[in-house]
Amino acid sequence: MRGQINMKNSLPSFDSKQREFAAYIRDPEHNPIPAGIQQQRMAMYRELFFNNISGFLASNFPVSPYFSEIPEEFLAFLEHERNNANDYPFMLELAHYEWVEMALSIAKEEPIINESTLTLETRIQLSPLAWPLAYQYPVHKISPDFLPKAPAEQPTCLIVYRDTHDEVHFMEITPLTYRLLAMIEEQESMIVADCLQRMIQETQHPNPELMMTAGLQILTELAEKMIIAVL
Structure with a gap:
């Protein structure tokens, strides 16, 4: 035809x-x-x-939840479907690191406001707008001039949190502080003294009094940033 x-x-x-x-x-x-x-x-x-x-x-701002799901789908693709030997080894972790800021910025939870002073007897919990993160690669340092080919000897630990002005902040923390926050998150809430005593037992610290003093100072600074809530 x-x-x-x-x-x-x-x-x-x-x-x-x-x-x-x-x-x-x-x-x-x-x-x-x-x-x-x-x-x-x-x-x-x-x-x-x-x-x-x-x-x-x-234009990926929270007008519709469908737009905010695009980065999550991309992460799932990288983790479960993408398989290219030529990719940077840190690609998935870097993508997750970039996604966290968007996810926290549109999270529905309200920031906490601490009005009480933190003491050893205080009960605390992790803010729902504070996420402890641990990566194999120093994702916060990656740039065109710094493209690591192998994981670092020590994990990169970060705390990402949203403040009372709805601004998202990234802060590098030590593995010890990361473990401290993870412990609080696992237990939902803890008394400060119990939390620090457990850390002393886990680490077998040779100077418990020093550990208690330093730990209280760390938790106080985290409370000032509204990363942990004083109950």
Whole structure:
């Protein structure tokens, strides 16, 4: 029939052309420009493509929960589906680190406000807007000039929290402080003295009095930042 397209012959060719087109847009340095298309036109298509994606992601604020789920889906893709030996080994952790700020910024919980002084007898709990995190790579230091190829000897421990002005902050903490916060989180709430005594037992610290004093100071500073709640 005149004018009828042979789908069996045209689709593979069209599919192949699409793949060439997409490959060049993604990585023009390692993929040839599709035959019959001027480089100037491809540069324009590439700019339009990335501008559209950039504009879509830049508007990712909590207007609809569907937009906020996009980064979560991307994390799931990296963790369960992406399998490329050429990827940076820290890619998943870096993506998670970047996601945390957005997740905390739209979390529905209200920031805590501490009005009482923290003592050894105080009962405390971790703020729902404070997340202790531990990574194999120093994700907060990664940049074009620093791309580690292997995990660090010690884990990178961070606490990410949202303050009373709804601003998200990242703070590097020691593994000991990370364990302290994780312990409080596991127990939901603890008396300060009990928490520190348990840490002394876990670490077998040779100077319990020093550990108690230092631990109280650390918890006091965390309470001032509203990372832990004074009950």
